[in-house]
Amino acid sequence: MDDISLMTVFVAVGDRLSFAGAARQLDLSAAAVTRAIQTLEQRRGTPLLVRSSRRVTLSEAGGRYLEDARTILRLLADAEARAVGVNAAPQGLLRVTAPVMFGRLFIVPGIADYLQRYPEMAVSATFVDRNVNLIDEGFDIAVRIGQLPDSGMKALKVGQVGRWAFASPEYLEKYGIPQHPLDLHQHRIIATDVSSSQSILRFGSRESPISVKLKSVFGVTGSDAAIAAALQGVGIIHLPVYQVKDQVANGALVPILREYSGESLPIHLLHRESRFGSSKVRNFIDLIADRLRAEPSLH
Incomplete structure (x- = not known):
């Protein structure tokens, strides 16, 4: 060889x-x-x-x-x-990663569109709630929510998302509406971290942060289950806005403490292409970027 x-x-x-x-x-x-x-x-x-x-x-x-x-x-x-030729139809395998719920809500529909446009392509998508290493784990593109560390990766900002507190109307009618993050000490908290009996919820701006350490009444793995519990009136959740956009739109969940929500986190498409870039990566980034920038819940 x-x-x-x-x-x-x-x-x-x-x-x-x-x-x-x-x-x-x-x-x-x-x-x-x-x-x-x-x-x-x-x-x-x-x-x-x-x-x-x-x-x-x-x-x-x-x-x-x-x-x-x-x-x-x-x-x-x-x-x-x-x-x-740069206009040749892309073909081969594209490996993509994103946070679990973000991938389900936004990346899967984009992949379906991409595969319909480019039938010679195949896509492998891994949705995990951790920051993967594109080089070590062999991914072409990653969705990253949050501030980016310095690296050799190329990054394209496609939106931003806030993190708010939410509860069902039934819960708020029974327990009242908190007016300040410190009021949450008197409320029932649903946590998405089952490794600890306490949650640290962060509010306010970078200049005036407010961190509240709270004991949770229910800890569960994954945002889907936490949202389901909040819909049942179990307690208050603190999640990215896009994760509950449908429940807020139909009135099943109500945002609270919005004036303390603080700064939004940026959303980037991260990739490791050369300055020319392959057509399969370039076309996927263009398609997904357009879709995410048109999504109201990401701005």
């Missing part, structure tokens, strides 16, 4: 930490994958993978080489795409 072919095999193994998985992806035999890695390590003069009877991990040199190899292969793919 030439160096590019060896590099392709190494990236497949490094992404999955599995020789068998890489063999299935590349339609090669396990023996061929093993020989390719051995050849690559011999040419580089250093172990890139650490093998044991139960697992495969990257060596320190292998971790650095994996990142460089991904970049080289992506640049080659970009060069090929430009040679074919």
